[in-house]
Amino acid sequence: MLRLYFKIFKTGMLTEKLPKAKPAHEADQAVEQIGHALKTVVDRRFRGSLAIRQVDAGSCNGCELEIHALNNVYYDIERFGVHFVASPRHADVLMVTGPVSRHMEAALRHTYEATADPKWVVAVGDCGVCGGEFGVSYASCGAVGNVIPVDLTIPGCPPTPQALLQGLLSLCGRS
Amino acid sequence: MTTRGIDGFGLLCEKFESQGVATRLYHPDQIPPARLLEINPAGWGKAAETAQLQQWRWCGVWAEDLEAGLTVNACLEHQGIYLILRTHLPDGQNSLPSQAPHYWAADRPERNIQDMFGIRFEDHPDPKRWVRHQAWPEDVYPLRRDFPVAGRQTEPTPPDSTYPFLKAHGASVYEIPVGPVHAGIIEPGHFRFQAIGETVLHLEERLGYVHKGVEKIAEGRDPSSLARLAGRVSGDTTVGHAWAACLAMERAAGIEAPPRAAFLRGILAERERVINHLWDLGALCNDVGFAFGYYQFGRLRELWVRENQACFGHRLLMDRIVPGGVACDLTPDTAKRMRQAIVALRKELDELITILDGNSSLEDRFLGAGFLSPELASALGAVGFVGRASGQSFDVRKDVPYPPYQQLKVRVPMEDQGDVSSRFWVRHKELRACLRLLEQMLDGMPAGELVAPWLIPDADSEGFAAVEGWRGEILCFVRFGTDNTIGRYWPRDPSVINWPALEKLTLGNIVPDFPVCNKSVNASYSGHDL
Numbered sequence: 001m002l003r004l005y006f007k008i009f010k011t012g013m014l015t016e017k018l019p020k021a022k023p024a025h026e027a028d029q030a031v032e033q034i035g036h037a038l039k040t041v042v043d044r045r046f047r048g049s050l051a052i053r054q055v056d057a058g059s060c061n062g063c064e065l066e067i068h069a070l071n072n073v074y075y076d077i078e079r080f081g082v083h084f085v086a087s088p089r090h091a092d093v094l095m096v097t098g099p100v101s102r103h104m105e106a107a108l109r110h111t112y113e114a115t116a117d118p119k120w121v122v123a124v125g126d127c128g129v130c131g132g133e134f135g136v137s138y139a140s141c142g143a144v145g146n147v148i149p150v151d152l153t154i155p156g157c158p159p160t161p162q163a164l165l166q167g168l169l170s171l172c173g174r175s
Numbered sequence: 176m177t178t179r180g181i182d183g184f185g186l187l188c189e190k191f192e193s194q195g196v197a198t199r200l201y202h203p204d205q206i207p208p209a210r211l212l213e214i215n216p217a218g219w220g221k222a223a224e225t226a227q228l229q230q231w232r233w234c235g236v237w238a239e240d241l242e243a244g245l246t247v248n249a250c251l252e253h254q255g256i257y258l259i260l261r262t263h264l265p266d267g268q269n270s271l272p273s274q275a276p277h278y279w280a281a282d283r284p285e286r287n288i289q290d291m292f293g294i295r296f297e298d299h300p301d302p303k304r305w306v307r308h309q310a311w312p313e314d315v316y317p318l319r320r321d322f323p324v325a326g327r328q329t330e331p332t333p334p335d336s337t338y339p340f341l342k343a344h345g346a347s348v349y350e351i352p353v354g355p356v357h358a359g360i361i362e363p364g365h366f367r368f369q370a371i372g373e374t375v376l377h378l379e380e381r382l383g384y385v386h387k388g389v390e391k392i393a394e395g396r397d398p399s400s401l402a403r404l405a406g407r408v409s410g411d412t413t414v415g416h417a418w419a420a421c422l423a424m425e426r427a428a429g430i431e432a433p434p435r436a437a438f439l440r441g442i443l444a445e446r447e448r449v450i451n452h453l454w455d456l457g458a459l460c461n462d463v464g465f466a467f468g469y470y471q472f473g474r475l476r477e478l479w480v481r482e483n484q485a486c487f488g489h490r491l492l493m494d495r496i497v498p499g500g501v502a503c504d505l506t507p508d509t510a511k512r513m514r515q516a517i518v519a520l521r522k523e524l525d526e527l528i529t530i531l532d533g534n535s536s537l538e539d540r541f542l543g544a545g546f547l548s549p550e551l552a553s554a555l556g557a558v559g560f561v562g563r564a565s566g567q568s569f570d571v572r573k574d575v576p577y578p579p580y581q582q583l584k585v586r587v588p589m590e591d592q593g594d595v596s597s598r599f600w601v602r603h604k605e606l607r608a609c610l611r612l613l614e615q616m617l618d619g620m621p622a623g624e625l626v627a628p629w630l631i632p633d634a635d636s637e638g639f640a641a642v643e644g645w646r647g648e649i650l651c652f653v654r655f656g657t658d659n660t661i662g663r664y665w666p667r668d669p670s671v672i673n674w675p676a677l678e679k680l681t682l683g684n685i686v687p688d689f690p691v692c693n694k695s696v697n698a699s700y701s702g703h704d705l
């Protein structure tokens with residue numbers, strides 16, 4: 001047990017300050033713009049605390065790895081009052097990845113309906129934003145926006161935790 | 176190829192003959208490293224029965240809709256020899272004896288072919304649909320040539336509410352449906368538990384939710400585009416699948432990646448293994464409420480992921496493997512950096528493992544949970560760390576080595592208790608073995624080209640590859656069409672084989688232990704559903 005405490009002590013605080021967003025190109029700027037428009041709303045309605053329900057609607061699971069990374073000690077997303085919840089009933093935001101597979105289409109709609117208003121949908125990853133490598137086919141509906149209304153898109157394959165954070169922070173108004 | 180192996184293969188051919196299974200053996204160069212044996216459709220089931228008695232492991236099945244008609248291929252392995260059985264269905268025939276009565280692992284893959292190609296498997300023990308939900312009707316088959324990639328459905332897809340799950344009856348039996356949308360950040364799938372009190376009486380998996388039509392949308396791509404798609408079959412195995420696809424395409428084209436590229440591929444693959452093992456060791460701790468382990472292993476993983484970005488330009492190493500070679504290189508600086516990180520990780524592991532070892536609460540939850548007996552693992556042909564934690568030693572890197580592993584000393588650690596604890600420790604040992612492999616590759620890195628010039632393969636050239644991904648054996652078959660385009664792509668993720676193991680190893684455990692049992696297998700949904 002002592003060893004355990006010693007290791008915790010030795011590891012220390014690793015959580016990093018977030019660099020200011022630098023919109024590198026137009027797509028990023030668009031994200032920023034939507035983000036800032038939402039910031040005002042969320043500040044008022046959520047008092048700076050945001051509950052996210054993540055939904056994998058058909059991703060290759062790469063995006064999930066980076067979303068998970070948001071919880072590691074370096075990014076520690078909870079410090080911003082952002083937390084992942086187990087039920088859409090508890091969520092303010094649906095964070096949806098993947099091209100929406102047709103087999104997940106109904107489940108995604110139901111999850112969207114189950115989320116209490118007001119709600120925001122963030123489409124994550126190139127697949128969620130535009131269909132990515134999978135596009136639209138007999139098995140895939142493509143972008144999340146083809147199935148439910150989307151408020152914010154975070155492109156990347158997969159987007160880095162930093163890109164995710166910047167997207168989210170603009171949403172919850174703490175950046 | 177070992178002499179013993181040739182004996183095993185020769186013996187099987189003899190048995191086929193004595194069993195009246197008509198065969199035709201192709202030249203060994205037809206689809207190396209596998210041997211190709213054509214058999215008549217009537218002998219398809221008998222062939223499986225015979226091979227099973229000779230202890231061949233069943234690895235996968237795929238079909239093709241060729242000009243000449245429907246073709247079915249099954250892949251078997253024994254003593255490091257891959258054997259592909261092939262049969263052509265005569266015009267108008269769309270059924271074949273099932274291999275599932277002899278091989279448990281064939282159950283779902285055959286149902287998959289039934290859904291995708293409309294080939295029926297006679298005497299299949301459970302012929303209900305598998306990958307098909309409601310996105311296309313029962314009588315159309317997406318992988319047939321006449322099926323348009325866009326499909327024909329214009330309405331929103333309804334939920335799949337009519338799947339015939341097994342029903343349990345009895346006074347105190349109750350059912351728990353879970354999914355497809357789970358409570359965590361995890362892929363979608365459905366689990367149907369029947370429980371008495373807290374004890375799981377029966378578990379049925381229902382997958383196919385993330386079916387994205389990978390095989391169909393692969394058709395007509397050029398090699399680079401297929402490599403990108405392969406890298407997204409299962410995002411956590413981007414290196415493994417891209418490597419398998421590129422190797423299969425290179426073999427079809429008759430080229431070989433330069434030695435330096437092979438070593439770099441090895442480095443990328445071992446780094447992918449390190450990162451996933453670290454992540455899962457932490458996640459296993461988390462699933463039994465040991466947050467310390469979760470954060471510590473997560474921290475180490477993040478460090479390695481960042482190093483991927485710094486050394487190779489992508490955190491998860493996507494699109495670093497390309498047809499003919501690699502799209503990244505190693506400099507003396509990055510090599511030095513990696514060596515230092517290896518030394519540092521070893522030291523961290525020493526510290527962490529001592530702490531974990533001394534923590535009885537961890538042992539209490541891991542020991543005996545999710546037991547998969549060596550007999551079941553062998554009957555299933557379980558691969559990767561799931562197999563190796565239950566006494567199945569197969570590892571492509573050692574048993575059917577491909578460059579660069581032919582030049583390396585590959586150590587394959589084993590456990591035989593078959594529980595969550597075994598799967599935890601076998602992965603820890605593999606992690607250590609990876610670090611040694613990485614050092615060997617950094618030491619022996621040859622100079623030279625990174626990409627071999629591409630040769631356009633003849634129409635109909637086929638290629639087969641097996642590589643050891645972090646979850647286990649990945650198989651890939653590629654057939655080229657005309658003009659350098661892909662005619663058929665069949666990736667087989669190890670999850671296809673290992674998913675059924677979870678159903679069995681969960682039995683008798685309590686429902687709250689399911690997450691840790693599931694995590695200890697950690698099969699890919701995306702890699703399975705395609």
Ligand code: SF4
Binds near residue numbers: 060062127156159
């Ligand atoms: S954006 Fe990339 S990582 Fe995310 S689901 Fe699509 S292919 Fe996978």
